[in-house]
Amino acid sequence: MTDIPPDHPRYESLLAREKVAAGVKMGFTSIQGLIAQGRGESFDYLLGERSTESALYAERAAVAALLLAENPVISVNGNVAALAPEKVVALADLTGAKIEVNLFHRTETRMHLIIEQLKACGASEVLGKNPDASLDLSHDRRLVESRGIYSADVVLVPLEDGDRCEKLVEMEKIVITIDLNPLSRTSRMATISIVDNLTRALGNMAKFAGEMRKERKDELVNLITSYDNKKVLSEAISEIQEHLKNLAAEVEY
Ligand code: ATP
Numbered sequence: 001m002t003d004i005p006p007d008h009p010r011y012e013s014l015l016a017r018e019k020v021a022a023g024v025k026m027g028f029t030s031i032q033g034l035i036a037q038g039r040g041e042s043f044d045y046l047l048g049e050r051s052t053e054s055a056l057y058a059e060r061a062a063v064a065a066l067l068l069a070e071n072p073v074i075s076v077n078g079n080v081a082a083l084a085p086e087k088v089v090a091l092a093d094l095t096g097a098k099i100e101v102n103l104f105h106r107t108e109t110r111m112h113l114i115i116e117q118l119k120a121c122g123a124s125e126v127l128g129k130n131p132d133a134s135l136d137l138s139h140d141r142r143l144v145e146s147r148g149i150y151s152a153d154v155v156l157v158p159l160e161d162g163d164r165c166e167k168l169v170e171m172e173k174i175v176i177t178i179d180l181n182p183l184s185r186t187s188r189m190a191t192i193s194i195v196d197n198l199t200r201a202l203g204n205m206a207k208f209a210g211e212m213r214k215e216r217k218d219e220l221v222n223l224i225t226s227y228d229n230k231k232v233l234s235e236a237i238s239e240i241q242e243h244l245k246n247l248a249a250e251v252e253y
Pocket of ligand 1: 038
């Protein structure tokens with residue numbers, strides 16, 4: 001990986017780009033993952049590269065759902081494994097969630113490399129290698145484990161494609177997504193749509209999980225029952241508009 005000087009004004013963004021590129025070179029991120037990262041970066045620019053109020057609200061609701069779940073599962077793909085494997089493991093530990101690898105461009109080598117990467121970050125068990133159940137999809141993301149994603153009541157699917165998100169919602173699961181694009185099919189389908197950068201979102205969620213797991217159960221239930229995902233998506237779009245208006249005003253003077 002190229003060394004990025006920490007005082008570079010675009011340090012975080014360049015570091016993330018290096019990590020995804022390194023994931024491709026090491027064989028666990030697909031080449032298409034570079035395009036997905038680029039699309040994410042452009043939406044992050046529009047948002048002002050910050051966790052907005054609506055994102056923080058969705059992140060708290062998501063953590064409440066994970067803490068209350070009977071069988072929470074975090075689904076991991078090649079981009080997530082490249083960008084934030086240690087954050088996935090930390091969040092899984094704090095919420096009691098299982099981790100399952102699920103890939104669109106699935107090969108046995110990629111599955112193995114990602115599982116090893118997560119284990120190197122401290123995961124004791126990673127599901128996904130021995131699928132014994134199937135979602136109603138025509139691509140490899142259908143391959144899941146019965147004690148993981150298939151039976152999960154709450155599933156966190158960061159950087160998801162719209163197809164699988166739709167199927168998981170149809171199965172009446174609480175589906176939490178992390179996607180910088182508030183207009184994507186995924187964001188519009190999910191139960192809880194977090195419009196934030198994966199790295200920031202997982203960091204915030206681990207912090208909230210540490211605090212919220214001491215809270216009373218009814219307080220967590222309240223957070224979920226009062227949660228309004230349509231409002232979150234519309235606010236995310238307004239936050240982009242507001243940010244762009246401010247930038248336009250700066251350019252004028
Ligand atoms: P959909 O079917 O939901 O419309 P898509 O085809 O737009 O999905 P994909 O290429 O399947 O998108 O997935 C990439 C999505 O993940 C994009 O919407 C992109 O904005 C988002 N994304 C990529 N990198 C990040 C990141 N680091 N953090 C958050 N979101 C990201």
